[in-house]
Amino acid sequence: MDDVDSIFADDVELIKNADVLEEDYTPEEILCRDEVLKQYTSVFKPIYKGRPPQNAFLYGDTGVGKTAATKYLRENLERDIKRKNEQLPENERISLNVVWINCENFTTGDHKTSSYQVAVGIANRLRDKGNRITGTGYAPQDVYDIMYEELDKLEGTVLVILDEVDKIGRDDTLLYELPRSRDIGYVENVRVGVIGISNDYTFRKNLSPKVKDSLCETEIKFPAYDAEELSKILKARAKLALYDDAYSQETISLCSALAYQEASGSARRAIRLLRRSAEIAEENGSEQIQEGHIRQADKDLEYGNIVESIVDQDDEKLYILKALAHLDKASLTPARTRTIHAAYARVVRAYSTVGGKDPLTQRGMFNHLSKLVMFGFVNTIDHNKGVGGGQWNEHEFSDDVDPQKVKDAFEDRNLEWLNIDVRDLGE
Ligand SMILES: Nc1ncnc2c1ncn2[C@@H]1O[C@H](COP(=O)(O)OP(=O)(O)O)[C@@H](O)[C@H]1O
């Protein structure tokens, strides 16, 4: 297939257009979402008609089409307004500016985003490169002032789309003020509409009543896909991405069924699974994706997901997991709490030359350890020797976690993997 010999070339190629399988690809058509799209379209209608924009809050699990539907409607809206404007006299034309912010990109060192960080992000999006403000060093009110000033320099409608808005955590000032900025008097020239998109339903429940009143003017729920809907979505994608002979209906059905079972109806998972399966088939020189390739791809993705969820833990929990990794390597698990604490303290001290923190007390550490049990990273083994025999707990990694995954997670966090000797901690 390739005329040049290269170690990078595979003997067979199954993927015709890899872009179509990328995260940021926007499908031409949003399938199986008629009801939701109808509701969502009506949020954008006022803008098309030149009326004040609405605010909306979208929620649903990850991979159910929230971002895709939003991009799709945004593109349609911009295109249709452009067409409409061509027919209108200059003074009646509709002016629309869209500011798209993914709140996840504004996380700070401890993996938190705040209203402040997002305001910095919005301001910088509207400023020229040479004139950007930094994410630290401004008083919050100054940052908000700068942001509103930049917004007010625009004209017409400004639609601010805050994707992954649940990353903004507890400080929801911006979510309250931005939708009302004109009423409050922060801006005069523009009308601001805000769309918040959340993967996390509890975030919605915990929003302050003020935000519920303003941002959640319209709420749109994106339900999970069932296996059949996933099949339809995946089939359309496969047709564009893969050569016809590279897959069969069974390929589509199995990928969809697995994504349905294991990732609560996530189209993202189904697409990733198809892509990884195709890559594995290519690596194996197979002309068509086989069941074995899909099973292997599924395992690979699970592995990646667990590493990712370890990466999301706070430092204390990472240190505890690292302590357990060393104990595991030294065959000292399951281990009692005091042994884990001793290993954990060594880990913290080893890293404290960098960060400068003291280890928590055993009780303090235990709280974090209990969370790790709750999240399914760690198992507890209860020992109960009956009356007078004493009662104690031991802990070890659950089946999902192993030392290599913890190590990979450290690497993803750009933390050096220091070697900690714990062998002397064995009783
Ligand atoms: N109804 C749909 N039709 C076509 N593709 C879809 C649909 N829903 C989701 N997808 C695709 O699935 C992937 C995940 O969707 P996305 O919108 O990013 O999910 P969310 O934002 O809800 O996490 C994307 O590649 C997207 O294009």
Ligand SMILES: [Mg+2]
């Ligand atoms: Mg999304």
